Amino acid sequence: MKNKLFISIVLSICFSFLTVAQEKELNKEQQQAADEGIIIDGEINQSKTIDPLTPARAAFYSAILPGLGHIHLKQYWKVPVIYAGLGAGMYFYLDNQNTYNRYRDAYKRRLAGYTDDEFYGSISDDGLQEAQSTLQRNKELSLLVTAGIYILNIVWANVDAHLLQFNVDENLTFMPHYKINEFDNTGDLGLTLNFKF
Structure with a gap:
């Protein structure tokens, strides 16, 4: 019982340090992305302005x-x-x-x-x-x-x-793909449309 409690405490401490480190790293990435104008968590910061004229x-x-x-x-x-x-x-x-x-x-x-x-x-x-x-x-x-x-x-x-001025980024992609079907060992051909908000 003591070993399970000790292991759970050690894992909790490691996990908390890991999440704190990831949060700091994420804040650095968000700041860098905001400087570069990249989309993070639904926020759109455009790196180049669109001039309609x-x-x-x-x-x-x-x-x-x-x-x-x-x-x-x-x-x-x-x-x-x-x-x-x-x-x-x-x-x-x-x-x-x-x-x-x-x-x-x-x-x-x-x-x-x-x-x-x-x-x-x-x-x-x-x-x-x-x-x-x-x-x-x-x-x-x-x-x-x-x-x-x-x-x-x-x-x-x-x-x-x-x-x-057309928006071409990774949030909107249209790509063909080829996948091997594991059940009958045949190939599946298709198109993938990714649209991220």
Whole structure:
């Protein structure tokens, strides 16, 4: 009887020291987590503040100067992609414009009665008219693609700014898992959704 009483007293003392040590350690962890902005016991301390105007600001900057919204978001690698798209659209617009002007000038000279244009003998008058309409359509299409890339640049900056503020932490996870069933030794495939408050 004395041994059981002695063992229970020793275990109680050890357990009390253990809980005091754990409580001190937990207080240190809570203080450190509060400094870092981590969620502890349902309290939410955000480490970064969410600025609701960041998406609008990024879109505005991209509207003023393409790529500036991505620079504001510190996504520098996207700027050359935007300018490559805009540059390609403008290149094809200017190329179609120059070629259109050549065909138009040749057609005007033929209407005036001259036979010294660069296309004389290889392209007929109807061919010059057809080439002008094709080049006009290509020129307008190039301008439309360039404007589309400009608008896409604005939308891209806005969406990226929204996604940067999206909450991605361990309290909300969606993970696939594979588990061996112990009863019939088959595999079970499933999805796990964890949501902690």
